[in-house]
Amino acid sequence: MKIVVIGGGAWGTALAVNASLKTLAPHGVTLWVRDAAQALSMQQRRENQRYLPGVVLPSMLDINSQALPELLIALRPEDLVILASPMAGLRGLLIQLRGCSAAVAWLCKGFEAGVGPAPGLMGHEIQSQVAAGLRAGVLSGPSFAQEVALGKPTALVAASADATVRDALVLAFHSATLRVYANDDVVGVEVGGAVKNVLAIATGLCDGLQLGLNARAALITRGLAEMTRLGLALGAKAETFMGLSGLGDLVLTATGDLSRNRRVGQALAHGQTLQQAIESLGHVAEGVYSARTVVQRASSLGIAMPIAHCVVDLLDGRVQPSQAVAALMGRDPTAEGI
Numbered sequence: 001m002k003i004v005v006i007g008g009g010a011w012g013t014a015l016a017v018n019a020s021l022k023t024l025a026p027h028g029v030t031l032w033v034r035d036a037a038q039a040l041s042m043q044q045r046r047e048n049q050r051y052l053p054g055v056v057l058p059s060m061l062d063i064n065s066q067a068l069p070e071l072l073i074a075l076r077p078e079d080l081v082i083l084a085s086p087m088a089g090l091r092g093l094l095i096q097l098r099g100c101s102a103a104v105a106w107l108c109k110g111f112e113a114g115v116g117p118a119p120g121l122m123g124h125e126i127q128s129q130v131a132a133g134l135r136a137g138v139l140s141g142p143s144f145a146q147e148v149a150l151g152k153p154t155a156l157v158a159a160s161a162d163a164t165v166r167d168a169l170v171l172a173f174h175s176a177t178l179r180v181y182a183n184d185d186v187v188g189v190e191v192g193g194a195v196k197n198v199l200a201i202a203t204g205l206c207d208g209l210q211l212g213l214n215a216r217a218a219l220i221t222r223g224l225a226e227m228t229r230l231g232l233a234l235g236a237k238a239e240t241f242m243g244l245s246g247l248g249d250l251v252l253t254a255t256g257d258l259s260r261n262r263r264v265g266q267a268l269a270h271g272q273t274l275q276q277a278i279e280s281l282g283h284v285a286e287g288v289y290s291a292r293t294v295v296q297r298a299s300s301l302g303i304a305m306p307i308a309h310c311v312v313d314l315l316d317g318r319v320q321p322s323q324a325v326a327a328l329m330g331r332d333p334t335a336e337g338i
Helices: 010-020 036-045 068-072 087-096 123-130 145-149 163-173 186-208 213-233 238-242 244-255 260-269 274-281 286-300 306-315 321-329
Strands: 002-006 028-032 052-056 062-064 080-083 103-106 136-140 154-159 178-183
Touching: 002 010, 002 068, 010 028, 010 052, 010 145, 010 163, 028 068, 036 062, 052 145, 068 087, 080 087, 080 163, 087 123, 087 286, 103 163, 123 136, 123 186, 136 163, 136 186, 136 244, 154 163, 154 186, 154 244, 163 178, 186 213, 186 238, 186 244, 186 260, 186 286, 186 306, 186 321, 213 238, 213 244, 213 286, 213 306, 238 244, 244 260, 260 274, 260 286, 286 306, 306 321
Parallel strands: 002 028, 002 080, 028 062, 080 103, 103 136, 154 178
Antiparallel strands: 136 154
């Protein structure tokens, strides 16, 4: 199997490193980097200094910046293409991949920004719209790029309606340090990956304001209920949200110090502006860009998501951190449930 990872950010690099070090069923792995200067630096230094400093790039990992169509033309049905772009770049890449015979999977988690009043789309919806002929899916789950690159134990979910895509992802990445579970609930996996980023901003705000562990637990639990409500309305399976791409990814992103979305919430709690918080990261925090679309999509379906709604109000500057907390705590009593 040949594996082509498109995107030289932290997560794409980490997966490329992991796959190239696989000792059982080794694969030929190429990491495609759009910026030729960055690719040359990575080739020479064997390190992605910008996005994954301190991680050695294995000698067998090919780093490439040639024209993308030339790289993809030689791929066969048994090969695999991984799209490691932010959500904003997924549509353009899928358009370029029309007609590709290899299995394709994306890593981004979120909703595409909507046009006008129309709510944005999830990855599989974009794919069905612009490249319906692809055998495609998503690789998701609780994972920080740095830990995957360092070979720390991690579990992911390979989701697709096509069994050959699920099988390709398992074959490519399942190893002694990376466990990959197959799942056919693409909607549930994508909703979990998108909404958890928004909820992590709320949890970061909670921790930044030093509201305590009780408040954090309440946010995570009620956030999971919001995620599940939206997922069920979109056709997902309830059990998916109790798995790796639901509860697992939510807990990691909401509590882990490596979480960029959590750090945005903490920065806002400490008085930084949204622009300052984003600039301090140096990486994309998908929750910032997909929060509005999550709420838009929920509203179009009549789904209540009060935590996500407060995050949007906070990001848009309509409320201050303390006011967001007061708004949540001041809601009318209700029965617990989804």
